[in-house]
Amino acid sequence: MEKKFKRSLEEIRNIVSMTTDFFAQESLDNALRNTVDLATEELFVNMVTYNTETEADILIEMQRANGGIEVSLTDYGVDRFDPTNVTTLDTEVPLNERNPGGLGLYLVLKMVDSIHYEYHDRTSKITFRQGVA
Amino acid sequence: MFEIDFGEDGVIVVVGRLDAAEADRAQAFLDEVPGACVLDMQKLEYISSAGLGVLLKTHKRLTAVGSGLKMIKVSSHINDIFKYSGFDRLFEIETADD
Numbered sequence: 001m002e003k004k005f006k007r008s009l010e011e012i013r014n015i016v017s018m019t020t021d022f023f024a025q026e027s028l029d030n031a032l033r034n035t036v037d038l039a040t041e042e043l044f045v046n047m048v049t050y051n052t053e054t055e056a057d058i059l060i061e062m063q064r065a066n067g068g069i070e071v072s073l074t075d076y077g078v079d080r081f082d083p084t085n086v087t088t089l090d091t092e093v094p095l096n097e098r099n100p101g102g103l104g105l106y107l108v109l110k111m112v113d114s115i116h117y118e119y120h121d122r123t124s125k126i127t128f129r130q131g132v133a
Numbered sequence: 134m135f136e137i138d139f140g141e142d143g144v145i146v147v148v149g150r151l152d153a154a155e156a157d158r159a160q161a162f163l164d165e166v167p168g169a170c171v172l173d174m175q176k177l178e179y180i181s182s183a184g185l186g187v188l189l190k191t192h193k194r195l196t197a198v199g200s201g202l203k204m205i206k207v208s209s210h211i212n213d214i215f216k217y218s219g220f221d222r223l224f225e226i227e228t229a230d231d
Contacts, residue, residue, distance in 0.1 A: 009153050009154040010154060012152050012153060012154045013154065016150070034179060034210050037179060037181075038179075038181055038214070041152055041153060041181045042181060042182060045153045045181075045183070091217075091218060091219025091222075092219060092222065095192065095193060095196060095223050096193065098189060098193075098219075098223065099189070100182060100183075100185060100186030100189055100190070103182040103185055103186070103218060104181065104182035104183075106217075106218075107182060107214065107217055107218065110217050111217065
């Protein structure tokens with residue numbers, strides 16, 4: 001299943017609908033759902049927020065993979081940014097030194113089973129897998 | 134779908150999905166809370182980093198005036214996200230199993 005989404009946070013509800021449809025179509029284990037929703041939202045929001053040099057839609061593809069799911073997000077006409085190389089977040093600092101920056105990608109890297117980044121011809125493609133045997 | 138409102142005994146009840154599209158609305162509501170605050174999360178189905186940012190900002194503001202934010206009836210999967218985020222060391226949290 002694949003769909004294109006406009007660069008707007010309002011699209012999150014449509015992405016959730018797509019994920020609901022795909023899980024139903026493929027009878028996927030709902031235990032995977034929260035991590036898939038979180039990783040997809042965080043990666044989408046990161047593209048919308050930081051890749052401001054393009055107005056192109058973002059492509060999201062979902063496919064079944066060995067009992068689990070593989071999700072790819074592709075962003076066109078953007079600079080290279082590899083989210084798998086983000087600095088580890090220090091979650092042990094006291095409250096007054098904490099800020100939410102970087103938390104989203106940190107959670108993605110912590111929660112998904114695997115993640116892969118490709119970049120060519122000014123196109124970024126991020127693929128993660130969850131629940132794959 | 135996301136809802137936030139006062140419930141019984143002044144507890145604030147959050148319902149649904151607190152994602153990046155709803156974070157501003159949650160923040161606007163919590164910015165009006167003047168002091169110690171308890172959030173009932175029994176019906177919160179999902180939270181992303183945008184929602185965590187709302188909780189963190191509110192907790193910092195309230196802690197600075199001598200109170201803070203407490204979360205109750207937190208589901209196990211949302212509690213896992215709190216733990217990954219280090220929020221279990223910053224907030225008073227009661228899970229649904231407590």
